[in-house]
Amino acid sequence: GVSPGRPVVVYGAWTEGWGEEGRVYWQLAYLGHVNVSILYGGIYAWNEHCRDHGGDCGRFASSTDEKKKIADPAGKFVAKANNTLRVSFNDVVWLDEMQSNDTRAVIMDARNGNEYDGATPYGSTYGGHIPRALSFPWKSVFDSDGSGNIASPEAIWTAIRSSPGAPSNLPPTFANLTQAARTTRYIAVSYCTGGVRSAFLFATLTWMPWPGIVSNYDGSWWEYSKQSFTGGS
Structure with missing residues (x-):
């Protein structure tokens, strides 16, 4: 346990x-x-x-x-949710609407590029992506040499900045991002189809470390496409 x-x-x-x-x-x-x-x-x-x-x-x-x-009674863990690590459909909508000078939400779509562009291979209500989300397939965190090593924080940030849909006002380097985060709250939100691929991206952003809040949208595109299609909240 x-x-x-x-x-x-x-x-x-x-x-x-x-x-x-x-x-x-x-x-x-x-x-x-x-x-x-x-x-x-x-x-x-x-x-x-x-x-x-x-x-x-x-x-x-x-x-x-x-x-x-290492003695410790096995199976005695009591869950206490850390809600800063998870966002809901309403949170995503709120983040999209509240972009300001002191708060920036960087929403990252961890699916493949064809899914971001509209393909629905896994039964989503419709195709597409969350408004203002950038396309950053989760395997982009690895070095391009095929070694299986995770890229450096600077390389990952460079890839994020150059991703389709990336905002033009993102700091040019990871060091600049870290410095900018002293006065601007940068919130990273990852999502995919069902919160699995995006969770690996979440783990990588946490490791970098991202200079602010990192959250995973576990409902992801399955939930978002359904809720936004029906007008649910």
């Missing part, structure tokens, strides 16, 4: 998956667990480590003293 004093490490298929490890990471962080990490490189990095060490994948605590160091 999960307990509040015990670290949680989440792993997945990394570049070969859908960012599922990011979703679990975000979910636990949203529920109030403060010690959650993602295994860099995923299961493939773990398997490579094992091969490089002759099948030795590390060891777990075995002695009584070692066990005492």
